[in-house]
Amino acid sequence: MAEHPVFQAVRQRRTVYRFRSQEIAPEVLSELLEAATNAPNHRHTEPWRFVVVRGAALSRLADLRVELQMERSARDGKPPGDLDALRREVTQARTIVYVIQHLDADEKRQREDYASCAICAYILQLTAWERGIGARWHTGQLVASRKVRPLLGLADDEEPICYLALGYPDEEPKPWRKKTAQELTRYVE
């Protein structure tokens, strides 16, 4: 039986950790961002904003990653680990897209908007996959730290929810054993 394309993409998509150096064409990236803005959002708040980081700005982001790691290591009294590997983690994808939430004044709405921004990031990841482009969703220090804000040019009412490292895969991502929905579902009748 032929598999429906959305179902197939959802089932087959995997996080990609290693990328080739091939750039994503600007028009392809624009299409992916446009697709992502179809995420459902209550009251049509359209809370998502995007910051695309590429070129020389990737090096600045990598510098910040190293700086934050050094700070953490000094704070925890632990060695900083492989700083070159950290730097490569940021620069190898060639294109990074931050998904930013525009913060509504109403806190209840902020919670709903966060959900919409996460869906938006997932659509970006999924439509990229359909085009042969892999993605790795990142949270961690380069999302949480206030120090990333000037680099991204964020306004006070904007909060990054994640960044997606995007690029053409240089690996065959492996499936992992998920629980089935049947294992996780209770029916109340």
Ligand SMILES: Cc1cc2nc3c(=O)[nH]c(=O)nc-3n(C[C@H](O)[C@H](O)[C@H](O)COP(=O)(O)O)c2cc1C
């Ligand atoms: C909310 C969220 C935060 C994540 N943060 C990170 C992260 O900081 N670093 C990372 O390597 N992967 C991160 N991931 C990717 C997950 O580790 C990945 O989706 C998970 O291993 C499942 O693999 P799959 O995407 O191939 O199904 C994140 C994913 C989500 C949804």
